[in-house]
Amino acid sequence: MLDATQASEMARSLYRVRGARAEDDVQRRIEALEKAGETAEAESWRMIQSVIAKMSGH
DSSP: OOOHHHHHHHHHHHHHHHTTHHHHHHHHHHHHHHHTTOHHHHHHHHHHHHHHHHHTTO
16 A cells, blocks of 8 residues: 555556546556555555646545
């Protein structure tokens, strides 16, 4: 699992490259990971999603 610093760095990078689309990209990744049973990895991506949501004002 990622720590808060790693999640923030990944979120910033994704948001810088993908902009508002980053949230949708991360949501799709979370759904795919959950479907594959990768719950720990999905939780890491939820942390990233949370940071992106704050960056985009949601």
